[in-house]
Amino acid sequence: MEKVALAEAFDSFEETWSPRLAGELNGQAVKLAKGDGEFVWHSHADADELFLVHAGRLRIEFREEADAVLEEGEFAIVPRGMEHRPVAEPEADILLFEPSETRNTGDVETDETVTELARLD
Numbered sequence: 001m002e003k004v005a006l007a008e009a010f011d012s013f014e015e016t017w018s019p020r021l022a023g024e025l026n027g028q029a030v031k032l033a034k035g036d037g038e039f040v041w042h043s044h045a046d047a048d049e050l051f052l053v054h055a056g057r058l059r060i061e062f063r064e065e066a067d068a069v070l071e072e073g074e075f076a077i078v079p080r081g082m083e084h085r086p087v088a089e090p091e092a093d094i095l096l097f098e099p100s101e102t103r104n105t106g107d108v109e110t111d112e113t114v115t116e117l118a119r120l121d
Contacts, residue, residue: 035088056092
């Protein structure tokens, strides 16, 4: 069993919108990401995605629903197939919980797409 101190884990990297693998269980991944500004519009056809804000503020925009605004300590689950765009203003530390194979940009290929997920040190 391995313990993860979230504050230390978030302090261990600077890159934004580039998730780090913090742990795995039952085919699911716990990922940490820093957000700053707008990410890309995308969806995940086969996966729900949980966003938990550890620090800062995150707005999740939806094309067909009202935006979800998350403050520190709050989370929301984006249902599979729902197009969304995370926006962190100001910067936010975000914990993601989703299937291990889920790409950060979902169905979209951009310069921000992460194909090899780095593990936390």
